[in-house]
Structures are given as C-alpha cells and as structure tokens.
Amino acid sequence: MAIEVRIPTILRSYTGGAKVVEGAGDTLGDLLTDLDSRHAGLKARLVTDAGALHRFVNVYVNDEDVRFLGALDAKLNDGDSVTILPAVAGGAFGFAAAAALSQHRASVAGRVAHDAAVAAH
Amino acid sequence: MLSIDRSIVEAIVAHARRDHPDEACGVVAGPAGSDIPTRHIPMDNAARSMTFYEFDSMEQLRVWREMDDRDEEPVVIYHSHTATEAYPSRTDVSFAGEPGAHYLLVSTREPDTEEIRSFRIVDGVVTEEPVRIVDAAVDPHAVQSYMFGQSPATVDYECSGR
Numbered sequence: 113m114a115i116e117v118r119i120p121t122i123l124r125s126y127t128g129g130a131k132v133v134e135g136a137g138d139t140l141g142d143l144l145t146d147l148d149s150r151h152a153g154l155k156a157r158l159v160t161d162a163g164a165l166h167r168f169v170n171v172y173v174n175d176e177d178v179r180f181l182g183a184l185d186a187k188l189n190d191g192d193s194v195t196i197l198p199a200v201a202g203g204a205f206g207f208a209a210a211a212a213l214s215q216h217r218a219s220v221a222g223r224v225a226h227d228a229a230v231a232a233h
Numbered sequence: 234m235l236s237i238d239r240s241i242v243e244a245i246v247a248h249a250r251r252d253h254p255d256e257a258c259g260v261v262a263g264p265a266g267s268d269i270p271t272r273h274i275p276m277d278n279a280a281r282s283m284t285f286y287e288f289d290s291m292e293q294l295r296v297w298r299e300m301d302d303r304d305e306e307p308v309v310i311y312h313s314h315t316a317t318e319a320y321p322s323r324t325d326v327s328f329a330g331e332p333g334a335h336y337l338l339v340s341t342r343e344p345d346t347e348e349i350r351s352f353r354i355v356d357g358v359v360t361e362e363p364v365r366i367v368d369a370a371v372d373p374h375a376v377q378s379y380m381f382g383q384s385p386a387t388v389d390y391e392c393s394g395r
Contacts, residue, residue, distance in 0.1 A: 121306075122330050168328055170290045177290045197297055198330020200276075203256050204314040204322055205284030 115143055115188055118195040126154040140171065141184035143194065158196070159184065170197045235335040235351040236365045237261070237309065241273050246347050248275045249313035249339045256286040256313050257339075262300050263308035270308040270335075278312075285324070286312045309351075311337035319348040321359050329354035335362070 114134040119127050127133050133151065137143030141159075148155035158166055164183070165171065171178045172195040178186045188194070241261055249257045258278050261270035274296055279289040300306060310331060314322075319338035321329070329336060332355045340348040353360045 120330065122332055168330060170293065172290075172294055175294070177294075179290070195294065197293060199288070199290070199328060200258070200293060200310060200330070201280075201285070201287040201328045202312060202322060202325035203280070203282065203285035204317045205324075 114190065116193045117143070117147065118193070120196055120198050122198055123154060123157055123196065126151045126157070136190075137188055139182075139184065139188060140173070140178055140186045140194070143188055144184070168199050170199050171195070172197075234363045234365055235270075235309070235337070236268075236367055237270050237337075239366050239368050241270060242349065242366055244273050244275075245311055245337070246339060246349070249315075249341050249347070252278065252313070253341045254283045254315045255281055256283065256315055258286040258288065258310075258312040260296065260307045261309035261311070261337075262303075262305040265304050265306045268308060272305065283315055307331055307334050309337050310334045311339065313339045313341050315340075316342050318342075319350040321352055321354060326354055326357055326359060329357075332356075337364075 114136055117133050117135055119131060119133060124130065133147065135143050135146045135150075137146050144155045144158055158169055158171070160166055165178070173181060173186055173188065173192055178184075181187075245259065245261075248259060251257070256278055257275070259273065259275040262272040262274060263269045264271070276296070277289050277292055278286045279292075280287040297307075312325075314320075317340065319340040321336060321338065325336070325338075336352045336354050338348075338350050338352070342348075349364060351362050351364045353362060
C-alpha cells in the first residue's frame with residue numbers, strides 16, 4: 113500500500129501532468145523526499161530553505177490541515193490520502209509586509225527595552 | 234478576456250460591500266476547461282483584515298473537493314481592496330497559485346462606484362485583461378420582456394408560459 117497524493121495544477125509540471133501520484137514515508141517530510149526522488153523539484157516548491165512548510169501551500173492529510181498535525185513531522189500511515197492545494201491569500205497590504213513590520217516592531221521594542229535597561233544602570 | 238454574467242458580478246460587489254472595510258474574497262467555479270464562471274462561492278476571509286485576505290484552509294479543502302466532484306475548476310478568484318486601487322499587490326502576485334484562474338479585483342474605496350478589473354497571474358507576471366459583463370440570455374427566475382430577434386431559447390421560454 114502507498115500514500116495517495118493529490119497534486120494541484122500549478123505543480124503538475126513536476127509530475128508529468130499527473131493529478132494523483134503515490135509515495136511512501138512515515139512522516140510528511142519523508143513522503144516529500146520520496147516524491148522528490150521521482151519528481152525532482154517538487155519538494156523545493158513545498159518546503160523552504162529553512163526546512164519549514166511553505167506559506168504558499170496548504171497540505172492536508174485525509175481531512176486535516178497538517179499545520180495542526182505537526183507540519184512536516186505529521187505522521188503518515190499506508191492508505192492515507194494527502195492533498196496539496198495552493199494557499200489562496202493576498203491583499204492590499206500583504207502578509208510579507210505585515211510580517212516585516214511586526215519584526216521591525218519587535219526589534220524596536222527590544223531596542224527600547226535594552227536602552228531602558230542601560231539607562232537604569 | 235474574462236466573460237462573466239452580470240448577476241455574478243453584482244453578487245461579488247454585494248459581498249465586497251457587505252464586508253467593507255474588511256477585504257472580501259471568494260471563488261466563481263465553472264465547468265473544467267470551459268473558462269465560463271457559473272457558480273459563485275463567497276468565502277470567509279480568515280484574516281478578517283482591511284489589508285489582507287486568506288481563505289480558511291478547511292473551507293478551501295471542502296470547496297476545492299466539491300469542485301473536483303462536480304468536474305469544475307476555480308475560473309475566477311476574487312478579492313476586494315477597500316482603500317486602494319483594484320490592482321494586484323506584490324503579496325497577491327506571490328500567492329497566486331492558480332495559473333488558469335482569472336484574478337478579479339474589486340475596489341470599494343469609493344462609496345458609490347466600484348472599480349472591477351481582472352488579471353492573469355502566471356509565474357509572477359501580471360497581465361491585465363478586459364472584463365466583458367454579459368446579461369444572461371434566459372433567467373428562469375425572472376419575467377423577461379420579449380424582443381424580436383432574441384435567441385430561440387428565449388422565444389421558447391416566452392411561449393412556454395412558465
């Protein structure tokens with residue numbers, strides 16, 4: 113038995129056009145490594161250089177979003193069905209900008225706290 | 234070019250107005266390969282934000298499966314910008330993951346008028362396209378006035394008395 117993986121349109125260039133492929137692995141990470149051995153380049157579209165699941169995709173095991181199952185560490189069993197969908201998101205002032213801003217805010221807050229600590233001494 | 238029924242555009246605009254000042258988002262499904270948007274599916278904006286939208290991942294799974302079962306595909310993916318123009322932001326472009334879809338943007342920044350524009354977004358390249366709003370030939374729920382020279386379907390409808 114194997115794990116059935118449903119591939120979205122945008123990634124079918126890696127699977128020779130196939131909508132469904134099969135793979136094996138004890139975790140989602142293992143499965144993606146296994147798939148990448150036959151569909152080179154697929155994993156890099158799903159996993160960041162830092163080794164996390166990409167923000168631009170949703171991956172489901174059976175009916176669950178893997179973000180709630182441990183992401184790449186999500187456990188898999190033979191007969192599971194994995195579905196990959198493009199995350200649909202965007203907006204006038206986007207996620208990337210919002211993330212950059214919150215990081216900037218965090219660093220400003222850290223600096224202010226540091227300055228205050230220095231001033232107190 | 235995107236050809237889309239007037240009633241669907243009106244429903245999208247109503248959704249965008251209803252959720253203003255938060256961004257609204259959704260899908261119009263159509264038969265696979267047809268390029269004809271027929272079934273309007275308003276989606277929740279899981280981000281509930283004035284500047285960001287995001288489909289709820291579980292709702293998306295349900296809707297995408299339903300489309301698959303019905304042999305449909307997402308012909309149109311729409312969202313609103315509530316304070317800026319109807320043009321894809323860098324975030325819109327980086328997330329655009331349906332190369333076959335028309336990305337429809339509605340701007341609700343003006344209270345009385347809407348700006349509606351459509352784009353193809355493929356491999357990070359944005360191409361604007363014309364939007365043709367079409368009136369349905371036959372609306373089974375409405376009484377239609379008969380005009381000579383309309384399609385046989387419309388004449389049938391008139392004569393059947395339904």
